[in-house]
Amino acid sequence: MARDDDLVAYLAGEGSSRLDPDEIGDLNELRAVLADTSTWDEAPADLEDRVVAAIAAEARQAPPVVDLKTARERRRFGMLGIGATILAAAAAVLAFAVFGPDREKPDFSMALQATERAPGVTGKAELTKTQSGWRVELDASGLSRLDNGRFYEAWLRDDAGTLIPIGTFNEGRKVTLWAGVPVTEYRTLTVTIESDDGNQASSGEKVLSGTIEP
Amino acid sequence: MLGADTVTRFAAGDGDAVRAVYREYGRLVHAVTSRVLRDRTLAEEATQQTFVQAWRAASSFDPHRELAPWLVTIARRVAIDVHRREARRAHDSVDLVGTSDPALVSPPPSAEHIYEVWEVRQAVDALPDDEREIVRLQHLEGLTHQVIAERLGVPVGTVKSRSFRAHKRLAARLGHLRDAPPANRPATADVDGGR
Numbered sequence: 001m002a003r004d005d006d007l008v009a010y011l012a013g014e015g016s017s018r019l020d021p022d023e024i025g026d027l028n029e030l031r032a033v034l035a036d037t038s039t040w041d042e043a044p045a046d047l048e049d050r051v052v053a054a055i056a057a058e059a060r061q062a063p064p065v066v067d068l069k070t071a072r073e074r075r076r077f078g079m080l081g082i083g084a085t086i087l088a089a090a091a092a093v094l095a096f097a098v099f100g101p102d103r104e105k106p107d108f109s110m111a112l113q114a115t116e117r118a119p120g121v122t123g124k125a126e127l128t129k130t131q132s133g134w135r136v137e138l139d140a141s142g143l144s145r146l147d148n149g150r151f152y153e154a155w156l157r158d159d160a161g162t163l164i165p166i167g168t169f170n171e172g173r174k175v176t177l178w179a180g181v182p183v184t185e186y187r188t189l190t191v192t193i194e195s196d197d198g199n200q201a202s203s204g205e206k207v208l209s210g211t212i213e214p
Numbered sequence: 215m216l217g218a219d220t221v222t223r224f225a226a227g228d229g230d231a232v233r234a235v236y237r238e239y240g241r242l243v244h245a246v247t248s249r250v251l252r253d254r255t256l257a258e259e260a261t262q263q264t265f266v267q268a269w270r271a272a273s274s275f276d277p278h279r280e281l282a283p284w285l286v287t288i289a290r291r292v293a294i295d296v297h298r299r300e301a302r303r304a305h306d307s308v309d310l311v312g313t314s315d316p317a318l319v320s321p322p323p324s325a326e327h328i329y330e331v332w333e334v335r336q337a338v339d340a341l342p343d344d345e346r347e348i349v350r351l352q353h354l355e356g357l358t359h360q361v362i363a364e365r366l367g368v369p370v371g372t373v374k375s376r377s378f379r380a381h382k383r384l385a386a387r388l389g390h391l392r393d394a395p396p397a398n399r400p401a402t403a404d405v406d407g408g409r
Binding site: 043052 | 244249254259262266270
């Protein structure tokens with residue numbers, strides 16, 4: 001019991017010469033953890049909602065699960081499906097002939113981080129060099145839709161802080177934007193909330209941001 | 215410990231189950247990410263990402279196993295990934311980074327140390343409120359019993375007895391950390407979750 005009291009006293013910072021060096025070492029480690037701010041830091045109250053929203057956003061993007069009954073019913077319409085496939089293939093050939101091979105693998109990808117204006121939202125952008133410029137395909141499905149004079153605008157920014165607008169949109173589901181500047185120089189992509197007030201400059205109300213890693 | 219049903223519903227993305235898992239383990243995950251990253255904003259990001267990644271992998275997790283070791287493994291890995299990302303940014307523009315930037319400080323703590331952080335945080339959370347506050351003021355703020363008594367408006371004797379009870383509880387609860395040699399301490403789980 002005396003030894004246990006020595007351990008407790010030492011842990012409480014009252015010191016004891018009756019403990020062996022190994023015990024003192026272990027207790028010093030525990031005391032260091034007790035003195036560390038990370039042991040006592042509390043997450044902000046809204047982090048719970050952000051976690052729930054982030055998982056909900058991912059769940060919405062997950063491919064749907066098809067049950068067997070639905071699969072069997074779909075097979076009954078197999079002939080119709082084959083016909084539709086032939087038509088789709090023909091359409092693809094036509095699109096290729098008109099627009100060219102435009103769906104190559106992206107040159108860069110980036111994860112987009114949300115600011116406090118869009119808690120829990122996640123997104124990504126893929127950037128592909130084409131003859132017409134850089135195609136930026138952005139997907140941030142968790143962004144709330146904006147209408148009635150309000151919209152999102154995407155920008156590219158270089159290290160000097162120069163902003164280039166690359167397009168506006170109403171919601172973040174599968175957005176295609178275009179940039180006439182090299183993304184290797186304008187490596188940071190941001191999305192802001194804007195309004196049709198005639199002011200061309202960025203509002204500064206950032207909701208998403210990401211940077212191409214070198 | 216949460217039931218297997220809650221874990222199963224968590225894997226399905228059920229909002230209530232996600233909240234239940236977060237409320238059970240959120241503070242512990244945050245303690246781990248805070249310890250690795252030493253930055254409030256980054257720790258929040260890593261905490262959120264930990265739960266997202268846990269959800270992504272939950273279908274392969276055996277719901278009858280304990281979630282805590284699995285979550286602490288994910289939390290440490292996510293925090294290290296964030297740490298490395300910030301370190302790459304610091305490498306690119308060192309002149310723009312403050313000297314206290316987490317990317318410039320020492321390498322991330324070991325898995326064993328992270329496990330200790332997790333266990334100490336659990337032990338502290340299990341203390342009664344009045345005892346926990348004494349421990350916090352003593353260790354985090356380095357205050358003497360006298361100063362604590364003045365701050366809390368209670369007699370010094372009360373502070374001393376609360377302190378003794380609190381540290382006795384902590385010593386009992388954390389005894390396995392002192393007694394187990396490193397090789398025998400409970401291992402953090404593999405991220406696959408045991409299936």
